[in-house]
Amino acid sequence: RKEVEQDPGPFNVPEGATVAFNCTYSNSASQSFFWYRQDCRKEPKLLMSVYSSGNEDGRFTAQLNRASQYISLLIRDSKLSDSATYLCVVNIKGSSASKIIFGSGTRLSIRP
């Protein structure tokens, strides 16, 4: 089983739609969680951190469920510029060092 699993996508939705991505992680030692966005042939860029209490940044809402080891990202009123690959990222803290694990990404395409 992969350490971080995401919806495979691709998601193709009309502009203005609401879309949700899911991500599950297998290591209960996971300490911190993030959503990154990656545009084609570019580096990943931090979209938002994910907190247990849930957090919102404009049209984006992230949720974390530690009991179910599940993370979600909700995008409301989607824009054409939201088209990208969304990466679920988990930071696992070991006894001596931490390790970042990336999900395989979910591709989102917003159509006019």
Add this chain to the structure above:
Amino acid sequence: GAVVSQHPSRVICKSGTSVKIECRSLDFQATTMFWYRQFPKKSLMLMATSNEGSKATYEQGVEKDKFLINHASLTLSTLTVTSAHPEDSSFYICSARDPSGRGSTDTQYFGPGTRLTVL
């Protein structure tokens, strides 16, 4: 956010040559940097963790003699792909954590990546 640069952004080389990629943290000091490789339509795969002043830690399956990492200062890590072959063609990305406390201390800032093509 913190800024990480990479150089070169793109390189094309002949099989058998060595290629050096630089990763710099521009406005913070990074004791740890990370090197990733990404094949088309695939996720980032961590290759190694670069530690300032000590040896890099390589992930399983990554040849340390092929991918030489040097982290000689708090703002610079280099990855050298030695005797490159066509199968080494990939997108190489570095990242660094900013320990100064901006955002989460676990937040990684990525360089813009280096696209390597080996002919």
